[in-house]
Amino acid sequence: MKMTKLFPRTRYGEVGATTAAHALLLKAGFIKQLAVGSYILLPLGFRVWQNVQRIVWDEMEEKGVQNLQVPIMQPKELWVKSGRWQKYQDAKTMFQTTERHSGAVFGLAPTAEEPLTWLAGESQLSHKDLPLSWHQIGWKFRDEKRPRHGLLRCREFDMSDGYSFDKDEVGMRTSFEMFREIYRCIFHKVGLRDCIYVQADSGAIGGKGSAEFMALSDEGGEDTLLTCSDCSYGANVDKAGSIVPEATRPADTSVALHLEYTPTARTVEELTGLFPGVDATRMVKTIIFTVDGELGEEKWYQVAVCIRGDLEVNEVKLLNALGAQSVSPAEPSVVRAVTGADVGFAGPIGLENVREILFDRSVEGLSNFLCGGNKSGYHYLDVVPGRDFTAPSRFYDLHRAVSGHTCPECKCSLLRESRGIEVGHIFMLQTGYSLSMGAMYRGEDGQAHPLWMGCYGIGTTRLVQAIAEQNRDEKGLIWPESVAPYLVEIVPLKYDDTHQQPLADALYAGLKARGTSVLLDDRAVSAGVKFKDADLIGCPWRVTIGRRAPESIVELWNRRTGEMVEMTIQEVLKKV
């Protein structure tokens, strides 16, 4: 490709980006926003994305996964059958459209479990045909409330989605491991350098176990991860368990409960100021949440969560514990109605106007603690569960794991937090979809059995940005060779020079003839502009043609290392 034909061009200055890679992709002319959360993949971005797709397709094909393509408009009936239509409607995350002539309603694919479970059910499978797996790459749609960070959180994005079908749980787990290995290979091949595998929350997809592949990126990462510094444990913060530091003081149940007047203290910090002897690990925060219940239940209700004062509630864990649609901290007026007190004074003693009080594991065994008095301006001290209120019969993992907590797996080393971009998410779906949609196989016993399913997703457009996030410097992008828009950029300092042009053209033709992708900067602009653009665009190799052109000597630059070697164009052809 010749640069004079390449549009739109690079641009500098403020581009309104929120991460480094997002800014570089905009500046270098890889993407352009068409609407909020929706991007045109410009010629350079298109080539990177196509390279990513090709790696994914080939890897699937290589491992015996069948590539196919499912329509974007998915019939509502299939989603009603799986039970997900109403959930997605309630969550307002699905775009829908209506066929005007017949009135038929469709959802724009957020994923494709429904059509592929249906296809499996239609395929009259026998136990001999299993395991079976399908894969596609296609555009997906999610009505994100706040699209952000360029290609990371879009309303329209490209996704590779795989689906496995097995006869039993063992088979499902084997397929899950196969896809895990496929994913590992893909992320390696596309040039992600730091990519870790963590436990994850399954969200709207459902199923009983899921894991994410996270491309680590301090600046670009949207997700918080906890990893063990010693063992292999890693998890998304929404899923991560942790063993919290011990409380600071032993319990003494002989001390009686007493109510203290604390009008100026509502927060843990304020209470610590008031009672210097009671640190945060001896306080219990009681937080009221408003819950949007699961389908078929009463729509809105309140719960309270009791958690140790030094910890925070992870709302995703709470959501999952309740099996609810959504949770959020209750409005002050609701808190007053429920507790009888202003915000900051709630506690488990005598709290009745909530559907349930959930106790975090951090509260288990805690005694002589401080908590709110359900009366504005008052807190209880030396609270003893079982004596001062009904002892909890069950504790939940509701707290947010943070750096410094102990690993729940090895129970020994400390967890540390990092930031990552979710590039893959794999799920063990079990038989939920196949049962609801009637996707069965004929077993050895001649009977119909539900298929055991797994599903597997890679965000292929977000992967482009994740790769960019991990492969860049202050001057611009540094593409891994496997996905680079062009492997080589030829930069003649003056293209119209009588020595430089023939050399540049010969090298361009020679590389093309060998099937090597090559960009030639044939513009009539200064060498400085060309170098700046070349660094920004980030092709792995740059061939500069200038001073020694009369001797047929050119410079081969490595974008990543900055190394330069002078050579002839024949040597360049051999080398790259």
Added chain:
Amino acid sequence: MKMTKLFPRTRYGEVGATTAAHALLLKAGFIKQLAVGSYILLPLGFRVWQNVQRIVWDEMEEKGVQNLQVPIMQPKELWVKSGRWQKYQDAKTMFQTTERHSGAVFGLAPTAEEPLTWLAGESQLSHKDLPLSWHQIGWKFRDEKRPRHGLLRCREFDMSDGYSFDKDEVGMRTSFEMFREIYRCIFHKVGLRDCIYVQADSGAIGGKGSAEFMALSDEGGEDTLLTCSDCSYGANVDKAGSIVPEATRPADTSVALHLEYTPTARTVEELTGLFPGVDATRMVKTIIFTVDGELGEEKWYQVAVCIRGDLEVNEVKLLNALGAQSVSPAEPSVVRAVTGADVGFAGPIGLENVREILFDRSVEGLSNFLCGGNKSGYHYLDVVPGRDFTAPSRFYDLHRAVSGHTCPECKCSLLRESRGIEVGHIFMLQTGYSLSMGAMYRGEDGQAHPLWMGCYGIGTTRLVQAIAEQNRDEKGLIWPESVAPYLVEIVPLKYDDTHQQPLADALYAGLKARGTSVLLDDRAVSAGVKFKDADLIGCPWRVTIGRRAPESIVELWNRRTGEMVEMTIQEVLKKV
């Protein structure tokens, strides 16, 4: 790929198809309908489609066209700006969806002139940057009233769409010719055998000139084409002009107009029976049409079309002559209200309750003709224009060209009708979109000038079926090598045979190692079933391993010619 992994499998019996290729694609397991007008591309179909896409992308890249990718959800604002939003709404051909959080409305891409005209406008182009052209392949959506014929008329389909931008009309025509040549190469490379280039109607895309590439297919063709048997003239019936056969009798204006009682004759045939001396070329049919006017006009009105009795009105030509949204023959009650007579008795004399009477060219110079009396049961004879009613000041080309009419180009040879599948449609858009959307370039004079545009479309999914339509026999599909799902299918008669399996596996591995796509039928089914499936699926080459396996001799069959040669697997590897 091994056949034991390939699902869904072939199926036989009734599949509910409407064309031969549609049936074969369903039976052989290339496609499966998900909803009316929407198909899953199954693994075999996916591979053909990918091969087609690859050929298109490579050809564009080769000719300097930039490949990119535009979102499917297109902001309503862009379509309002171009003036097409309301038109598509009125025609009910656009799917739309609403972003629930902001209320923003989007159309699901039927084409992509709007975003690409916008992108060109945003690119700050100067005259030095032109010509410029972009291309993408992406899913398109059209709310078809009656989806039909498999991949030919779908609500969701894949399309290659290219866009060219030039500084003047000469440039636009040069780009148009470049794309025409690109298309010719693509259709040749994908293996279309009979593909012709014809003039076409521009429809909803607009512009001043368009042409279609038609894959000829008597059985599968949706469109009717007229081609000259001598010169290069060819046109879609909706566009085709023709010189009609002379009328049979000279005029004699001395004979006076007379009204005849014809209660039993409403049609040309019935009138010919009643007046044997007056054949159809001496009759003028007057047909009342109800018109849905263009935006901003009175919504519904009637026109009359007068046309020679041996000809039919082409409604697309009428639509274009009126610049209307839609036309259809008026309901009988409307005909009575407008003409004062039952259907079958309309005529131009005294016809006043229509907005306009349009005369087809076939009526030009016609005299002493028969027409309706605008009175039930009566027809006029020996009507002379100018004497018996105001002579028309203008004649239109409204008749349907048919086989036997004379070519309008060479004015000498006869036209003949054939059937074709539209596989490509290319348009000279001129400056309509760039003016309405403000897409300008800076000219040599330093001023802003509108870009001259062209747009170019290939239906890539419909192309799969068009190729299938032209490449098949009574046993199944016969894929051209360039797009075949697998180049070779290996069929061991008994895969578990001690001689056959090693040979089959060695050949399979050998072909894969050379990058040749290969399908191995490793199923434990009879040779007859395997052969039948192989013929149906239609890989270009079949290697049968059987009787002479102990001698390491296999049979190489050519699916198209049926030729077979015995050879070793080393020879097979060399040959294919």
